[in-house]
Amino acid sequence: MPITEFALLRLKEQEPSAKTKSSLRDVVKQQSAWSKHPVNFLRQIEDSGLVYLLGGWASVAEHFGDWITSAPNQRLLAELKDAIDIEWLFHLDIDPSARNIPLDAPVLGITRYFVEASRKDEFESIFQAGAPHLGEYTAPYSYAGGWRIDKDGEDEEFVLFSGWNKVEDHFGFAESDAFKEFGKIKSAIKGAEIKHAHLEKWG
Incomplete structure (x- = not known):
């Protein structure tokens, strides 16, 4: 692939x-x-x-x-x-x-989740259960995530791209009812880094 x-x-x-x-x-x-x-x-x-x-x-x-x-x-x-x-x-x-990374969104959320190798399966299970709630909140934009292939050390890293109209909408998700299931992911990670970006054409 x-x-x-x-x-x-x-x-x-x-x-x-x-x-x-x-x-x-x-x-x-x-x-x-x-x-x-x-x-x-x-x-x-x-x-x-x-x-x-x-x-x-x-x-x-x-x-x-x-x-x-x-x-x-x-x-x-x-x-x-x-x-x-x-x-x-x-x-x-x-x-x-x-082409499922939502580059069509005004703002692209980029979240790096740092996961102990022994908890990778647990993380995936929680993510799969909570992802539909994320999708409901990001709509009409999508989301896409994947594991880092060339790792730095023993730990795993999962990177999630999510589409938003504005940065505030992303942080608003964390305060919503929809976050209750997705938020369980916190129990399976060592830490996370959340950033935001927008397309740059260098025109």
Whole structure:
């Protein structure tokens, strides 16, 4: 199954220059042509200097073995080395072909759940039971989640993408009756990080 690339970039410029924006648009063009999957940038709302990249690959090996060392990617990295830093990069078992990450929403909620390996099954069971309640609240936007493939240590990580009209709606869900079932997920995690972003076209 194809996988989703998930990366966080730090902009070195307060606002990207025309040259940087052109290079980032070129990343979208070149990488999507290579991988045959869409590439999207999302600007974090909490810190506008942070940008997420979402892409797709047939496998981790195709990404790291083929694309990373390719001439087009090396050229783009050289162009952008003074403009961005890569904070982290990993892959999720979300099929990008399904296009179920709600990029059509005005705000994309990004929640990283940190789970002890021994509680992965428990987390999945609670998530499956509570997810329909989340879906009722995010409608008409959807949600999609997946496990991190290339783990950092023994623990597991589950990343949930959810669509919202505004940030306040996401936090409002935590205060709603619909959250009662979904909120049971707290008992199966070590911690969580919640951020929000919106699509960035670099126009």
